[in-house]
Amino acid sequence: MSMDRRQFLKIAGSSTFLxxxxxxxxxxxxxxxxxxxxxxxxxxxxxxxxxQWAMVVDTRKFKTEExxxxxxxxxxxxxxxxxxxxxKDEVKWIWTDTYKHAFxxxxxxxxxxxxxxxxxxxxxxxxxxxxxVRVCPTKATFKRKDGITMQDLHRCIGCRYxxxxxxxxxxxxxxxxxxxxxxxxxxxxxxxxIGVVEKCTFCEERLAKGQMxxxxxxxxxALVFGDIADPKSEIxxxxxxxxxxxxxxxxxxxxxxxxxLEIPTSDISGGDSNA
Amino acid sequence: MLEKALVGSKRYWTWIFxxxxxxxxxxxxYLQQFKMGLGITGLSxxxxxxxxxxxxxxxxxxxxxxxxxxxxxxxxxxxxxxKIVILGEFLAVSAVxxxxxxxxxxxxxxxxxxxxxxxxxxxSIMFWDSVVLGGYLGLNIIIGWATLHADKKGVKPxxxxxxxxxxxxxxxxxxxxxxxxxxxxxPGRHFWLSAIMAARFLASAFAGGPALLIILALIVRKxxxxxxxxxxxxxxxxxVTYAMIANVFFLVLEIFTAAYSTIPGHTHPFKxxxxxxxxxxxxxxxxxxxxxxxxxxxxxxxxxAIRRNESxxxxxxxxxxxSLWIDKGFGLIIGGFVPNMFEKVTExxxxxPEALITIGVWGVGFLVLTILYxxxxxxxEETAGVELEH
Numbered sequence: 002m003s004m005d006r007r008q009f010l011k012i013a014g015s016s017t018f019l020x021x022x023x024x025x026x027x028x029x030x031x032x033x034x035x036x037x038x039x040x041x042x043x044x045x046x047x048x049x050x051x052x053q054w055a056m057v058v059d060t061r062k063f064k065t066e067e068x069x070x071x072x073x074x075x076x077x078x079x080x081x082x083x084x085x086x087x088x089k090d091e092v093k094w095i096w097t098d099t100y101k102h103a104f105x106x107x108x109x110x111x112x113x114x115x116x117x118x119x120x121x122x123x124x125x126x127x128x129x130x131x132x133x134v135r136v137c138p139t140k141a142t143f144k145r146k147d148g149i150t151m152q153d154l155h156r157c158i159g160c161r162y163x164x165x166x167x168x169x170x171x172x173x174x175x176x177x178x179x180x181x182x183x184x185x186x187x188x189x190x191x192x193x194x195i196g197v198v199e200k201c202t203f204c205e206e207r208l209a210k211g212q213m214x215x216x217x218x219x220x221x222x223a224l225v226f227g228d229i230a231d232p233k234s235e236i237x238x239x240x241x242x243x244x245x246x247x248x249x250x251x252x253x254x255x256x257x258x259x260x261x262l263e264i265p266t267s268d269i270s271g272g273d274s275n276a
Numbered sequence: 277m278l279e280k281a282l283v284g285s286k287r288y289w290t291w292i293f294x295x296x297x298x299x300x301x302x303x304x305x306y307l308q309q310f311k312m313g314l315g316i317t318g319l320s321x322x323x324x325x326x327x328x329x330x331x332x333x334x335x336x337x338x339x340x341x342x343x344x345x346x347x348x349x350x351x352x353x354x355x356x357x358x359k360i361v362i363l364g365e366f367l368a369v370s371a372v373x374x375x376x377x378x379x380x381x382x383x384x385x386x387x388x389x390x391x392x393x394x395x396x397x398x399x400s401i402m403f404w405d406s407v408v409l410g411g412y413l414g415l416n417i418i419i420g421w422a423t424l425h426a427d428k429k430g431v432k433p434x435x436x437x438x439x440x441x442x443x444x445x446x447x448x449x450x451x452x453x454x455x456x457x458x459x460x461x462x463p464g465r466h467f468w469l470s471a472i473m474a475a476r477f478l479a480s481a482f483a484g485g486p487a488l489l490i491i492l493a494l495i496v497r498k499x500x501x502x503x504x505x506x507x508x509x510x511x512x513x514x515x516v517t518y519a520m521i522a523n524v525f526f527l528v529l530e531i532f533t534a535a536y537s538t539i540p541g542h543t544h545p546f547k548x549x550x551x552x553x554x555x556x557x558x559x560x561x562x563x564x565x566x567x568x569x570x571x572x573x574x575x576x577x578x579x580x581a582i583r584r585n586e587s588x589x590x591x592x593x594x595x596x597x598x599s600l601w602i603d604k605g606f607g608l609i610i611g612g613f614v615p616n617m618f619e620k621v622t623e624x625x626x627x628x629p630e631a632l633i634t635i636g637v638w639g640v641g642f643l644v645l646t647i648l649y650x651x652x653x654x655x656x657e658e659t660a661g662v663e664l665e666h
Contacts, residue, residue: 088320088321088622089315089320089321090315090320090321091321092321098618101619102618102619102620103618105618105619106540106541106619132462132463132464135399135400136400136401136402136462137397137400138391138392138397138400138402138403138406139388139391139392139394139395139397140395140397141391156388156391156395157384157385157388158383158384158385158386158388158389158391158392159314159383159384159385159386159388160379160382160383160384160402161324161325161382161384162400162402162458164321164324165324165325165459165462165465165612165613166462166463167464167617168463168464168465168617169464169617170321170322170616170617170618173321174314174321174324174384175313175384176313176314176315176317176319176320177312177313177315178312178313194385195312195313195384196313196314196383196384196385197384197385198384249464252463252464253463254463
């Protein structure tokens, strides 16, 4: 059978086309199970289990600068968080800011001075409805069964969509190679590479070993950590007996970090009224 | 047909080598970024998208604008567009190519780009954006090539091209709608959280893209024997005029909602862009330049007597293109990040390497455009005088 050039090209072209379709269809039809998601890895025996991990920040117990520093350092040291001394490239997992910036729109100019200037501990809120997870194009950031908003740093493509989506500014991008800027590297925890996004993980590596998050351990009871889905948990008792607020709760992301405020009050004069 | 891009005048080759040099400089600079990371750009923890993503957004609009020629020609049988429609389709190919490159150079881990395909994530708008952009690129290459090939032979395009052309119309709308959705659905980014975002994107696209096309058509006519048609250019100028009016109208709607409600989250980005916020005013001169150019272009376009003068029309199109380039390719992205999530102002300005990489990507776009236009023009020069019918 003879074949002219035109026929050959037709057959070659259409078979390439069909092969492409076939490979594409194979990918689409392949079951989700074909890809092992990071959330499917088996967990250790010692694991502290929960449905939704949450944290209460008792701001009344943060008194001195040292109280904040201990908490921030504990986290940044064990997680190999670099220090660039440069706000542009900054990487941070837990940090502090004033009321006005932590709870924008809630401040008023006449509030007690001590409250205006008091630092508030800020970190990833591990939202129950996280926008960062919703926007991630590769499932590199995902919600674990225990409520932790986690990321797979080996899958992250560095598009920074999650940074645009997070209303809490919780995410940092490795604009530069972080390794030369880690003061005392902790060999027990991986350092990151250039070009990926990272943030607080609620110390999932410590929870897996039955330990509390590092910041909680360093906080002398100022940070309380527990399963908010468990009605008998300590954190639930605290939430039931204290007035707490969350950052930007109106956005509907359902943050899992709650704040107990130190509310200075005074007897309001004219106390002989009926009230 | 591609062989036609390999023969050309001295001027053609000078232009090609100039573009190759621009691309080369951009590429070498990109290698530096690849090694050092995005730290060599002006991007920061607070302003995490900048010039690259702005250019991407702007160019999606340029790509989508081809539909403004396809609709009149293929749906309304507007014969005057018969020669120019191919220029629109090939412009779309060039624009989408640049879009993909801008996304690529913006990535922290570009070697992992296939993760978007390997782990398809339908809840991410970015996933859908890659799907619609890839599809649009394919559609325009196939349609442009098939129709041009048919013209070369003096026959009608194959029957299977028509359905693809019809498909390309809603597809063009989809690429810019999905791109707007990248921004318009993020809680906490008040500047972007606007239902009119996609409509505004389309209006600016249908103004900016065809304006660029008019400029390109005038250049093609000046330097080649191929005439896209005076009446075609005039018809496009009307499209540009209406679309620009709609675009400015939509911007005014945004400003009204922010200014009259006085809700801080909504007003702050506008204040930052047009007046400066807390003493930070780096974008103010740019944004007013954009506004003034928008008004200038509208004055020149709205009066028929002025826009019929092709020199004035060219001037109007350049003013309009620059205005939209600033507004959408820069201000729109930065405004979403300033002030940041803590109501603090961190400013952004591109660095020299970032600018060189950006110019390099535009160089690739112009290279693709030049080659495709060279092919189209050569074919058309050969078939000059033959009435085309699709």
